[in-house]
Amino acid sequence: MKRSWKSRLGELFLWFLVAVATAVVMVMLSEELLPANF
Amino acid sequence: MRAVRIFGKFLISVGVGVLMFLGWTLWGTGLYTQQQQDELRTQFDQLPAISIEGDDDERKLGPANPPGPSDPVFVLKMPSIDFDQVVVEGVGTEDLKKGPGHYPSCRSGFERPLCTEFEEVWPGQEGRVIVSGHRTTYGAPFFDLDKLKPGDEIITQTKWGEFTYEVTETRIVQPDSLAIAIQSDAAEIVLTTCNPKYSAAQRLIVFGRLVTT
Numbered sequence: 001m002k003r004s005w006k007s008r009l010g011e012l013f014l015w016f017l018v019a020v021a022t023a024v025v026m027v028m029l030s031e032e033l034l035p036a037n038f
Numbered sequence: 039m040r041a042v043r044i045f046g047k048f049l050i051s052v053g054v055g056v057l058m059f060l061g062w063t064l065w066g067t068g069l070y071t072q073q074q075q076d077e078l079r080t081q082f083d084q085l086p087a088i089s090i091e092g093d094d095d096e097r098k099l100g101p102a103n104p105p106g107p108s109d110p111v112f113v114l115k116m117p118s119i120d121f122d123q124v125v126v127e128g129v130g131t132e133d134l135k136k137g138p139g140h141y142p143s144c145r146s147g148f149e150r151p152l153c154t155e156f157e158e159v160w161p162g163q164e165g166r167v168i169v170s171g172h173r174t175t176y177g178a179p180f181f182d183l184d185k186l187k188p189g190d191e192i193i194t195q196t197k198w199g200e201f202t203y204e205v206t207e208t209r210i211v212q213p214d215s216l217a218i219a220i221q222s223d224a225a226e227i228v229l230t231t232c233n234p235k236y237s238a239a240q241r242l243i244v245f246g247r248l249v250t251t
Contacts, residue, residue: 015047015048015050016054016200017050017056018048018051018052018055019051019052019054019058020055020058021055022051022052022054022055022056022058022059023055023056023058023059023062025057025060026056026059027059027063030059030063031131035213035232035238036129036130036131036133036134036152036170036239037129037134037139037170037171037172037173037180037230037231037232038172038173038174038175038232038236
């Protein structure tokens with residue numbers, strides 16, 4: 001069954017959110033774990 | 039099969055997230071620091087000059103009032119590595135996001151271990167002026183600190199005068215080293231940052247001695 005472009009765009013947006021969440025978590029972790037003058 | 043496809047897409051998304059993180063860490067943070075430096079430069083220029091006229095014994099070298107966290111305190115220049123930035127008060131995470139930080143004494147706004155129990159030392163005074171800065175992120179002000187050689191100038195422009203130091207020595211120490219915590223009777227400047235580049239495994243320390251006031 002062929003998916004609509006809206007469905008594909010929605011999925012792309014979902015994966016984009018996963019990427020942004022990954023980046024945010026890594027920024028938060030790096031600020032916690034790395035020394036202040038890294 | 040569908041689960042494998044979803045897992046593959048998940049891994050690609052996480053990979054894109056890691057690239058976003060690297061982009062922010064290596065370049066994005068620098069944009070924030072540059073904006074902060076522009077504001078700090080304006081604030082520093084607007085600070086009133088402090089007169090140090092009179093006998094040498096009566097000279098009062100230092101700010102009129104103890105600066106608060108992240109306040110601009112002096113301009114640091116190292117011509118040999120094309121460095122010119124405003125130094126802020128404090129070496130906490132938020133302070134160093136704005137520029138190199140001057141190690142403060144433990145008083146209101148500054149808590150151990152990010153402050154010293156010794157009396158605070160300002161450019162021109164006897165003792166160690168300690169400045170810490172980023173090597174990789176937030177504009178990486180001390181990226182080229184390893185290129186300083188003995189004899190290179192370290193210039194501090196303050197509101198009470200200009201003081202020039204000369205690089206005497208460079209050391210690489212472990213992160214828990216107390217090499218900079220020891221105070222000195224001589225008028226010195228100590229610059230510290232992470233080492234090697236893109237790593238926090240060691241610390242790079244550059245020592246300079248006051249040559250002209």
